[in-house]
Amino acid sequence: MEHARRRGLARLMLRWPDRRAQLRSFSPDDPRLGDLFEAYELACEAAGYWQRSDAPFGLERAREYQALADATEEDILLKIS
Template sequence: MEQAQKRGLTRLLLRWPERRAELRKKFARDPGFAELCEAYEVACEAEAYWTKSTLPVGPARAREYDALVSATEQDILIRLSLS
C-alpha cells in the first residue's frame, strides 16, 4: 500500500504546508509514520465517499470518518512532536 502512504503524505503536505520539510523527513525515516499517512488517506477517502453517498446512513458514516480523520491528524501531530 505504498501508494496510499504517499497519497496520505501528499494530503498532509497540503493540509500543513508550513510543516512540509518535517513531514517529508518523518515519512522517509519512520515506517510507523508512513503507516499513519496511509491510515489518514484511507479515512479521508472513506469520509469523501460517505459524504457523497445518497444512502440514509451516509451522513452518520461521514461524521464517523470525519472524527477518525481528526483523530489521525492528532496522532500525526503527536508523532511529529516526538521527533
C-alpha cells in the same frame, strides 16, 4: 498500499503548509508513521465516499470518518512534534 501512504503524506503536507518541511523529511514507508499515513488517507477517502453516498446513514458515516481522519492527523502530528 504504498500509494495510499504516499497520498496520505501528501495530503498532510497540503493541510499543514507550516509543517511541510518537517513532514517532507519522512518517507511514506517510515516504520513509525507509514501505516498512520495510510490510515489517514483511508479515513479521508472513506469520508468522501460516504459524503457522496445516498445511503440513509451516509452523512453520519461521513462525519464519523472525518472525525477519525482528524484523530489520525493528530496522532501523526503528535508523533513528529
